[in-house]
Amino acid sequence: MSAPTPVQVQLVALYTLVRKETTRVFRIWVQTLVPPAMTTALYFLIFGNLIGKRIGQMDGVDYAQYIAPGLIMMQVITTSYGNVVSSFFSAKMQRHLEEMLVAPMSNWAIILGHTFGGVVRGLAVAGMVTAVALFFTHLHVTHVFITLSVVVLTAFVFSLGGLINAILAKNFDDVSVVPSFVLAPLSYLGGVFYSVSLLPGWAETLSKANPILYMVNAFRYGMLGVSDIDIVVAYAIIIGFAAVLFAACVVLLGRGTGLRT
Amino acid sequence: MLALAVRNLVKTYPNGVQALRGIDLEVEEGDFFALLGPNGAGKTTLIGIVTSLVNKTSGDVTVFGHSLDTQLALAKQSIGVVPQEININYWDSVWNIVTTQAGFYGLTPGQAKARAEVCLRQLQLWDKRKDNGRSLSGGMKRRLMIARALMHEPRLLILDEPTAGVDIEIRRSMWDFLREINEAGTTIILTTHYLEEAETLCRNVAIIDHGRIIERDRMDNVLRKLQAETFVLNLREPVAATPALDGYAVALVNPHEIEVEVTKDRDLNDVFSALTARGLHVISMRNKANRLEELFVRLTAREPKDV
Numbered sequence: 001m002s003a004p005t006p007v008q009v010q011l012v013a014l015y016t017l018v019r020k021e022t023t024r025v026f027r028i029w030v031q032t033l034v035p036p037a038m039t040t041a042l043y044f045l046i047f048g049n050l051i052g053k054r055i056g057q058m059d060g061v062d063y064a065q066y067i068a069p070g071l072i073m074m075q076v077i078t079t080s081y082g083n084v085v086s087s088f089f090s091a092k093m094q095r096h097l098e099e100m101l102v103a104p105m106s107n108w109a110i111i112l113g114h115t116f117g118g119v120v121r122g123l124a125v126a127g128m129v130t131a132v133a134l135f136f137t138h139l140h141v142t143h144v145f146i147t148l149s150v151v152v153l154t155a156f157v158f159s160l161g162g163l164i165n166a167i168l169a170k171n172f173d174d175v176s177v178v179p180s181f182v183l184a185p186l187s188y189l190g191g192v193f194y195s196v197s198l199l200p201g202w203a204e205t206l207s208k209a210n211p212i213l214y215m216v217n218a219f220r221y222g223m224l225g226v227s228d229i230d231i232v233v234a235y236a237i238i239i240g241f242a243a244v245l246f247a248a249c250v251v252l253l254g255r256g257t258g259l260r261t
Numbered sequence: 262m263l264a265l266a267v268r269n270l271v272k273t274y275p276n277g278v279q280a281l282r283g284i285d286l287e288v289e290e291g292d293f294f295a296l297l298g299p300n301g302a303g304k305t306t307l308i309g310i311v312t313s314l315v316n317k318t319s320g321d322v323t324v325f326g327h328s329l330d331t332q333l334a335l336a337k338q339s340i341g342v343v344p345q346e347i348n349i350n351y352w353d354s355v356w357n358i359v360t361t362q363a364g365f366y367g368l369t370p371g372q373a374k375a376r377a378e379v380c381l382r383q384l385q386l387w388d389k390r391k392d393n394g395r396s397l398s399g400g401m402k403r404r405l406m407i408a409r410a411l412m413h414e415p416r417l418l419i420l421d422e423p424t425a426g427v428d429i430e431i432r433r434s435m436w437d438f439l440r441e442i443n444e445a446g447t448t449i450i451l452t453t454h455y456l457e458e459a460e461t462l463c464r465n466v467a468i469i470d471h472g473r474i475i476e477r478d479r480m481d482n483v484l485r486k487l488q489a490e491t492f493v494l495n496l497r498e499p500v501a502a503t504p505a506l507d508g509y510a511v512a513l514v515n516p517h518e519i520e521v522e523v524t525k526d527r528d529l530n531d532v533f534s535a536l537t538a539r540g541l542h543v544i545s546m547r548n549k550a551n552r553l554e555e556l557f558v559r560l561t562a563r564e565p566k567d568v
Contacts (some may be wrong), residue, residue: 012369091350102312103366104334105332256316260313
């Protein structure tokens with residue numbers, strides 16, 4: 001067998017990891033894809049139909065329509081984060097992560113391979129949740145590029161976040177703390193169900209420290225054309241987070257934090 | 262060419278434990294090398310550093326001339342490792358486990374498939390290729406880890422207790438296989454607690470204790486250093502008391518069995534003659550312990566371990 005070049009090794013290794021991670025998402029689809037669709041259906045039923053009819057309109061659109069982008073984004077955030085954290089952490093606990101660590105894979109290939117799995121699951125869930133939303137409300141896409149780029153970037157950001165959590169986690173409690181005590185509150189307070197312009201001044205200002213607010217609003221702008229946030233600022237914050245988290249992953253893997261003694 | 266060169270390697274864990282205290286070690290290409298030591302001596306730490314699963318504190322390691330500090334990917338490409346602990350993905354199939362590992366080393370899917378068939382057949386796992394890792398027996402899991410380590414045809418294969426918990430029949434078939442791949446050119450470093458395994462397979466040996474190499478030589482030279490061997494003799498006639506043999510330490514195990522320690526300057530003929538003169542007949546004889554084991558115990562039992 002002829003020796004592959006270093007670049008070929010990295011590309012094949014990346015392809016192998018991407019295939020492994022995406023296969024996992026679709027192999028256990030009952031666990032990875034169905035629950036978000038189920039949860040979203042309940043949200044639409046209760047908030048969109050039962051309560052939403054009493055609310056009427058928000059920012060000039062029907063309430064069920066208004067919350068749809070936020071609900072899609074909330075599931076994208078949760079599932080992309082959860083996908084990477086569970087995949088990487090279980091590999092670390094079962095020690096088959098060592099298969100990658102002893103191989104000549106670069107750190108960027110390990111990062112991109114895992115985050116690709118998270119992004120794929122995030123997009124698949126976005127598709128399913130959108131399909132569910134169409135049962136309850138009418139949706140259209142105002143800005144296709146913004147809609148797609150924001151959902152991909154958001155899934156990427158939270159996949160990186162999940163990877164950092166998995167790298168640093170020492171036990172199963174460590175991987176459940178962030179989704180329960182950080183992601184859930186930030187998502188619910190990130191303008192999924194309401195416009196921050198309805199909040200008192202101090203609360204509106206405080207909300208702007210929440211990065212999920214920018215992601216939800218950018219996505220809402222892409223779909224409905226309405227947003228509480230300047231789209232350029234939203235892009236800057238999302239891309240900034242992606243860059244910082246990617247750099248953090250590179251540093252952590254380079255040092256072997258949580259992986260090498 | 263040196264397959265592995267370790268220079269003044271030191272590892273101090275964050276809790277202050279000094280696992281390696283300045284190891285120097287060379288393993289020639291093509292060698293079948295035993296790395297022995299008691300539990301906690303530093304063997305697994307040394308292997309962990311060579312395979313880049315453990316960060317070193319100081320020192321240098323090169324694999325086929327590639328430094329772990331400056332040419333890590335090339336060094337890794339040369340190594341295949343079978344760890345002490347089972348570390349396969351229990352939920353994945355045997356086929357996926359080996360082909361995925363091959364991919365991580367840069368083998369294309371086509372190359373990985375071809376190589377997987379060769380490795381799985383060699384390790385008698387071909388019929389199990391569709392089974393999940395969790396359904397395999399302990400011996401099969403060990404063989405799977407060897408197959409996985411061989412997928413990218415490494416020049417240096419590091420085996421950290423590969424036959425632990427494996428029955429003797431499978432262990433012997435694994436010995437034959439390891440001999441074959443060594444004869445085909447693969448350098449092998451073996452750590453094991455079965456010292457007859459090391460004595461049977463390896464040409465060179467290093468014994469590590471308290472984080473230092475305390476013995477490093479050819480296996481036959483090391484065995485020659487054994488100053489005394491203890492033999493267990495089975496007697497046809499029972500004896501009531503320990504028979505006294507001039508110049509030999511004798512212990513009575515039971516009325517039909519005695520242990521005799523024979524130093525290098527004496528021989529067994531004298532023992533048999535003395536026993537015959539007392540009307541005792543030896544019907545069988547065996548070493549109390551394997552020779553390497555005896556030497557190992559003498560070398561490593563001098564002081565309590567602090568590692």
